[in-house]
Amino acid sequence: MSGNNSGLSRRRLLQGAGAMWLMSVSPVGLAAAARVVAVRVWPASTYTRVTVESNHVLKYRQFALSNPERVVVDLEGVNLNSVLKGMGGQIRADDPFIKSARVGQFDPQTVRMVFELKQNVKPQLFALAPVAGFKERLVMDLYPANATDVQDPLLALLEDYNKGDLERQVPPAQSGPQPGKAGRDRPIVIMLDPGHGGEDSGAVGKYRTREKDVVLQIARRLRALIDKEGNMKAYMTRNEDVFIPLKVRVAKAQKQRADLFVSIHADAFTSRQPSGSSVFAPLHQGGHQYRGKISRPDAERLGSDRWGSARAATAMSTTPCSIWCSPSPSPTASNSERRCWRKWAISIICTRIG
Template sequence: MIESRRRLLRSTGSLALLLSAPGLVWGANIVAVRVWPATDYTRVTLESDVQLQARHFLMEDPPRVVIDIEGLELSPQLRELVGKVLPDDPYIAGIRIGQNQPRVVRLVIDLKQLVDPQVFTLPPVAAYNHRLVFDLFPTVAPDPLLALIREKEQAERQAQSAINDALGEFIDRMNRSPSVATAPTPAPAPAPLTPREPVDAKTKSKIDRLVIVALDPGHGGEDPGAIGPSGLKEKDVVLQIARKLRDHINAQPNMRAMMTRDADFFVPLHQRVEKARRVQADLFISIHADAFITPHARGASVFALSDRGATSTAARWLANKENAADLVGGANLRHNDAHVMRALLDMSTTAQINDSLKLGSEVLGQISRVGRLHKRRVEQAGFAVLKAPDIPSILVETAFISNPEEEAKLRDPRYQDELVDAMMSGIRRYFAKNPPLARNRQL
C-alpha cells in the first residue's frame, strides 16, 4: 500500500514537471502580430503556431470591437500589437489587451468609426503559420467612381487657383510699380504629356468623356510577392511603378487612373477586377515583377487572358502562381459570394481578349525600347485578375526580381521612369487606334 502511494506520488511529480516544461504546448504561441491600415479596410493579423479560436462582438458609445481569443496567455509578442497602430489609421484609434479569463485573452479595438468586422482563420501557407485575421471594413463603402470625379475636379480647382494667384501677384506688382513692366511668373504646373502619335479629328471627337485606366499593383499586405536576392519585395516596387504611372495618366487631358491599392494592403483577386468594373474602367493593367526557379531568367513580359489554355508552359506556371495569391494574402473565401467568383471565371469574351492582345502588343512594343524582353510576343494564360469580361486587361511583368541585375534595375528610379514612359506611350498608342466607347453612365 505504501509502495503504491509512493509510485503514485512519483508519477504525479513527473506529470507536474512535464506540465511546467517550457516546451509543452498548453495552447498557442504568438509568432508575429501585424496591422495593415488602408482606406479600403484595416487588417489585424495574429500569427501563431496552432490555430486560434476567437469570438467577437461590437459595442457602441464609443464604438469598439471586442475579441476573446481562447487558449492564449498574454505574451510580449502579443503586447507588441498595441504599438503597431498608426495615428493615421482610418479605423483603429487604439488597441487594448488583457487576460480576461484563464487561457482567454481579450482584445478591445477602439474605433474611429463604425465598422463591419470579418474574423476568420487561415491555415499555414508559404512562409506563414496559422493566422487569425480581423478585417475592419467601413459600414458604407465609398463610391470609387465618384471619388475619381471629385479628385479630378479638385486637381482642376488647384490648377486654376495657382493660375489666379500668379495673375493676382502680377497685377499687384504692376499696381505698385506702374512704370515697370514685369513679365508674369505663374507657378509652374506639370505640362500634359504630348502624344507621340497624331490623333485625327474623328478620334478626338470620340474621346468626349473621362477615360479611366485601372492600375493594379500586384500582391500587397500579407502577400509580399516575389523577393529579390537583396530583399527587394515585389509588392513594394510595383506600387512605386504604379504610382508613377498614375501620375502620368492623371496629367493627360480627360484621363484618370484608379488604383486597386494605393498603399501596402492586400486585395483579393476578384475584388481587383470588381474595383475596375465599378468605375467602368476602359483598361486594366496589372503590374508585377516576378521570380523564377533560377536567377538566370530575365526580361519583361506582357500577358493577356486565354480561354484556350496557356500559350507556353512558363505562362501556365506563372498564371498558377499568381492565382494562388489569395491563399498567401489571406482572402476570406467563406465571405465571398460564390456565384460572383464563378461568374468572373466564366464571363471572359472573345472581344475582350482580342482588345487585350491589341493593348498588350502596344505596351510590349514600347517596353522593348527600354530593355530586354523575356518573350517578344504577348503571351496568354488563365490569369484570374484579367477576367473582367468588358475591360481590355493585361498583366505586365516588368522584370525578373529574382535576377540580381534586374532587381538592381527595378530599384533604380531612372529605370522605373523609363519603364513608366514606355507603358504610358503604349496606352496612348492603343487609344489612338481604339478610341474608348461611350459609357452608359456619362461623366
C-alpha cells in the same frame, strides 16, 4: 498483506493516470496548443486589418463594449508572450479606426485583446490557412459601421464582397466599355492595378524592398502619364498600402467601365540580373494575339531579347487584357529609372490601344 499491496498499487496507478489526464486538459496543456508568432496591424482609409499569426488554428470569441467603444477578441488556449505584448505599439496615430490596443492574460486559458475605437466599426473576423511564408492566421477587418453614409465606391464594393453580393453590384449590362469609339468619341478608360498591398507584401528584395511598394509607385507614375493625354483617363484599384481582394479589383474596373485593365507586378527571379517581361492574357478568342502584340515589341523597345507570355483562365469580360509587368531592363535600355518606367508605360498602353 500482498492483497493490500496489490490494492494500493492499483489505487496509485489510477491516481497517476487521472493526474496525467488532468494535465492533458489543464490550462498549461491548452496553452501549449497554439503559439502566436506575429501580430500585424495595417491601417488604411477604407478599413484596418489586424492579423494574428500562429503555429496552430486559433479558437476565438469576439464581442463589443461601449462607453468607450471597444472591440474585444478572446484567444483561447494561448499564453501571453512578447509578440502579443508588442501589439499596442503597432497602433498608429493616423489609424482612422483604432485609438489604442492592449492585451493581457484574462484567465489561465485566455488572452484578451481590447481595441479602443475612434468611431463605430463593423468587425469581420475570419481565418486564413497557411500559404507561402505565412502560418495560420486570424484576421480581423474593421469597417466603418455607417458605411452607407460614406461616399466611397471602393468601400461599397468591399461591403458587397463581404456580404457575397459583389456579382450583383455591377449589372452585366452596365459593366462593359461605354458606347462609342475609345479615344475618338470618348476618353480611353484605363484601370491600373498595382498588385498585392497591406498584409500581402509580394516579392521581397535583398534589401527588404517590397513588391507592393514598388508597383504602387509605378502605378502612380503611370497614372500621371496617362492623365496628361487628352483622350485618356486612368483610375487605380488601390492608391495606398491596403489589401484589395481580386474580385473587388475587377469589380472596380467594371464599375468604371474600363477599356483596359493593367495589373502591375514586379516578379521575383532566380537571377541577380533579370531582364524582359511576362504577360498574362485571357483565355478567349484574341487573347493569344494580344499577348504577342504586347510582349515582343515591348521587349525590343527596351533593348531586351527576353520575353515570355502565358495564358490565364479569367472571367473578366469587361477587361480585355490583363498585363503583369516586370520592369527590370538591362543597363543599356535606359540611363534613368524614371525614363525606363516611362518607356514601359507608353509602350504597353500604346501597343494595346493603338
